[in-house]
Amino acid sequence: MGAFGRQIVAVLAKDLLLEWRTKDALTAMLVFALLVLVTFDFALDLRPEVMGVVGPGVLWVAVVFSGTIGLGRTFAAERDAGTLDGLLLAPLDRSALFLAKLLGNLIVMAIMEAVTLLAFAIMFNVQLDLPPIVLTVLLGTIGLAAVGTLFSAIASHTRAREVMLPVLLFPVIVPVLIGGVQATGVALGNPVARDMPWLSLLVGFDAVYVAVGAILFEYVLEE
Amino acid sequence: MPPLTSGAGIAPSHRPVGFHMSISSASATPLLSARGIMRRFGGALALRGVDLDLHAGECITLLGPNGAGKTTLLRVLATLLRPTAGRIVIAGRDVGHEAAAVRRLIGLVGHLPLLYPDLSARENLRFYGKLYDVPHLSNRVEAVLDEVQMTAAGDRPVRAMSRGMQQRISLARAILHEPPVLLLDEPDTGLDDAAQGRLAGLLRRWAAADRAVLVTTHRLEWGEQVASRAVILREGAVVGEVAADGRAGWLVDGYRALVGEADDPLSRPLSPARGGEGTDVGPA
Amino acid sequence: MIASSGANASLNAKLGWATIVLTVIALCMAIFYAPMDRVQGIAQRIYYFHVPMAIMAYVAFFVVLVASVMYLRTREMKWDRRARASVEIGVLFTTLTLITGSIYGKPIWNTWWTWDARLTSTLVLWFIYVGYIMLRSYTPELEQGARFGAVLGIVGFIVVPINYMSVTWWRTLHPEAIILQPTPAAPPAATETLLVSMLAAFLLYCWLLAARTGLEAARDENRELEQELATGGATYA
Numbered sequence: 001m002g003a004f005g006r007q008i009v010a011v012l013a014k015d016l017l018l019e020w021r022t023k024d025a026l027t028a029m030l031v032f033a034l035l036v037l038v039t040f041d042f043a044l045d046l047r048p049e050v051m052g053v054v055g056p057g058v059l060w061v062a063v064v065f066s067g068t069i070g071l072g073r074t075f076a077a078e079r080d081a082g083t084l085d086g087l088l089l090a091p092l093d094r095s096a097l098f099l100a101k102l103l104g105n106l107i108v109m110a111i112m113e114a115v116t117l118l119a120f121a122i123m124f125n126v127q128l129d130l131p132p133i134v135l136t137v138l139l140g141t142i143g144l145a146a147v148g149t150l151f152s153a154i155a156s157h158t159r160a161r162e163v164m165l166p167v168l169l170f171p172v173i174v175p176v177l178i179g180g181v182q183a184t185g186v187a188l189g190n191p192v193a194r195d196m197p198w199l200s201l202l203v204g205f206d207a208v209y210v211a212v213g214a215i216l217f218e219y220v221l222e223e
Numbered sequence: 224m225p226p227l228t229s230g231a232g233i234a235p236s237h238r239p240v241g242f243h244m245s246i247s248s249a250s251a252t253p254l255l256s257a258r259g260i261m262r263r264f265g266g267a268l269a270l271r272g273v274d275l276d277l278h279a280g281e282c283i284t285l286l287g288p289n290g291a292g293k294t295t296l297l298r299v300l301a302t303l304l305r306p307t308a309g310r311i312v313i314a315g316r317d318v319g320h321e322a323a324a325v326r327r328l329i330g331l332v333g334h335l336p337l338l339y340p341d342l343s344a345r346e347n348l349r350f351y352g353k354l355y356d357v358p359h360l361s362n363r364v365e366a367v368l369d370e371v372q373m374t375a376a377g378d379r380p381v382r383a384m385s386r387g388m389q390q391r392i393s394l395a396r397a398i399l400h401e402p403p404v405l406l407l408d409e410p411d412t413g414l415d416d417a418a419q420g421r422l423a424g425l426l427r428r429w430a431a432a433d434r435a436v437l438v439t440t441h442r443l444e445w446g447e448q449v450a451s452r453a454v455i456l457r458e459g460a461v462v463g464e465v466a467a468d469g470r471a472g473w474l475v476d477g478y479r480a481l482v483g484e485a486d487d488p489l490s491r492p493l494s495p496a497r498g499g500e501g502t503d504v505g506p507a
Numbered sequence: 508m509i510a511s512s513g514a515n516a517s518l519n520a521k522l523g524w525a526t527i528v529l530t531v532i533a534l535c536m537a538i539f540y541a542p543m544d545r546v547q548g549i550a551q552r553i554y555y556f557h558v559p560m561a562i563m564a565y566v567a568f569f570v571v572l573v574a575s576v577m578y579l580r581t582r583e584m585k586w587d588r589r590a591r592a593s594v595e596i597g598v599l600f601t602t603l604t605l606i607t608g609s610i611y612g613k614p615i616w617n618t619w620w621t622w623d624a625r626l627t628s629t630l631v632l633w634f635i636y637v638g639y640i641m642l643r644s645y646t647p648e649l650e651q652g653a654r655f656g657a658v659l660g661i662v663g664f665i666v667v668p669i670n671y672m673s674v675t676w677w678r679t680l681h682p683e684a685i686i687l688q689p690t691p692a693a694p695p696a697a698t699e700t701l702l703v704s705m706l707a708a709f710l711l712y713c714w715l716l717a718a719r720t721g722l723e724a725a726r727d728e729n730r731e732l733e734q735e736l737a738t739g740g741a742t743y744a
């Protein structure tokens with residue numbers, strides 16, 4: 001494994017170790033995701049009849065909103081503790097840092113999504129065809145994390161950082177949302193869902209934004 | 224008047240006791256060479272054309288009042304800030320083109336310890352060691368912990384340490400990868416006299432081993448203890464240098480001669496346009 | 508120096524006059540010269556402004572992309588000024604596109620808004636670049652704002668085709684989408700009107716861009732002077 005790969009592993013391991021010790025991000029994201037599901041039940045009166053049509057949207061909104069909270073913390077914590085300087089001081093490739101943060105976010109979000117999916121199935125009594133849904137959620141999360149990690153770095157340098165991240169993030173991830181909801185709908189047998197090559201769209205989005213993020217990241221971090 | 228030379232020609236009997244200096248430092252090419260460093264923040268120029276040389280084997284101090292630009296200059300030298308203009312060459316490498324290679328050659332101890340509060344000292348050091356590709360990492364971590372006398376407390380989480388202890392781990396972090404250039408920003412703040420003396424000793428030993436050390440400080444007395452040369456910064460420009468000439472008080476005398484204030488000048492803003500109010504009293 | 512110098516000012520003035528003249532011509536053509544659409548009636552005439560506005564909005568954001576890349580490569584402030592100016596004009600044009608699209612649709616579909624592919628994509632576009640404006644206003648330091656803006660300018664434009672594709676797939680069989688496309692056998696008068704209107708919109712964009720970039724340059728100088736005064740020191744220009 002080259003030096004680039006070793007650096008990614010070092011930063012990723014450090015972030016996962018810290019997350020394991022404090023469980024800050026995971027707890028916040030989990031609680032919030034479950035809260036969103038429950039809130040939707042009150043707001044939309046989610047009876048079994050409508051779950052087929054509305055269900056995928058509810059799930060994805062919970063994932064996106066909760067994911068945004070976790071993504072927002074990516075750099076806020078480093079900046080608050082002042083440790084971002086330590087990373088920038090080191091001979092650490094900025095793209096490696098981006099990929100490490102991306103992977104860290106991905107792993108924590110995946111854990112949150114697994115629990116959310118389970119809660120979703122239980123709360124709303126939905127039969128889940130797991131393989132396609134898990135694949136869809138995973139592909140969508142990669143795109144979400146790629147754009148989110150890049151924008152989180154930007155937002156953490158501005159005033160009103162909590163507002164800035166969703167404002168920047170949501171319009172750009174519309175393809176992920178549409179693709180994710182539609183593909184999940186198809187998997188759940190939703191009659192209104194369009195059967196288009198959504199997964200290819202997600203893969204394309206992911207490839208583009210992981211690459212773009214890795215390239216542009218250094219411009220965000222320099223001072 | 225203290226001579227404004229590097230002191231290389233001074234007879235050994237005139238140097239302060241315990242003070243070592245590489246005899247070749249005056250003629251060797253500088254380890255770090257900065258030319259024309261400018262840094263703009265919005266409309267204000269924090270640094271206006273600073274030239275600086277650091278030679279291997281010397282420990283120099285950067286002095287100046289609050290707002291002179293010491294921290295900014297240090298951050299530019301450490302590659303944390305891009306200069307608006309100017310060039311920095313470290314060990315023959317241009318910072319603008321070979322940033323990653325250059326970063327391996329620099330160690331920085333800043334105001335913040337750059338340590339993860341929820342990790343232990345050892346875990347922090349191991350992490351940085353991996354980033355810097357330090358060989359024989361475990362041995363090296365123990366070696367630096369020993370150097371700063373923190374071996375026993377090595378497994379305590381950093382958040383449970385006092386500021387002084389965190390400062391020591393931060394120093395360990397900075398020297399972990401054995402950088403030839405070490406930059407420290409007011410490392411003496413918050414330390415008691417004994418600790419300051421130990422730190423001065425450590426930095427002089429470090430410099431003597433053919434490395435270059437740059438320390439900023441507010442305090443002239445400590446500056447004398449640690450350095451052989453002082454560069455004085457004022458409103459973003461270098462106003463002069465003072466070199467050790469073997470007498471105690473060389474720095475205090477030299478500084479006053481250059482800057483021309485009667486009492487401790489280091490806490491008062493120098494610009495007459497600000498009405499000359501001395502709002503701060505005494506060093507930070 | 509800023510664009511208030513003699514040569515630039517006269518060029519701007521010429522552009523301005525050309526724009527006004529051409530816009531008046533386009534208006535007359537749209538109202539009187541272009542043929543009446545049998546199905547959609549008089550409301551269809553808005554099409555001659557809606558389409559050029561929409562196209563120029565995308566052109567404006569493409570210019571932002573180019574200016575963003577150039578800024579990151581050269582770090583010259585002039586590219587950032589062009590990006591800033593083009594974003595504002597682009598948001599203006601996008602807003603007008605949405606409004607004219609809405610007005611266009613009301614008499615035909617009896618609804619102020621419809622989630623068809625083009626309007627929805629344009630709405631998302633609007634949010635992306637409004638986000639840009641917000642980002643710049645929340646980043647007080649100019650150089651940092653320029654960098655962040657450049658990154659957003661690149662990311663935001665790249666998503667445009669992907670977004671359009673996803674929205675179109677989402678609304679594949681939506682009937683309204685077909686109506687918004689120009690009929691293949693358009694009468695020559697309609698095509699001429701559209702071309703003149705396109706040219707007017709293009710000139711409007713160029714004129715606004717030049718004026719706005721000059722304004723941003725003046726603003727930048729102003730900011731620098733303010734900051735110099737605030738720090739109270741004598742600094743270099």
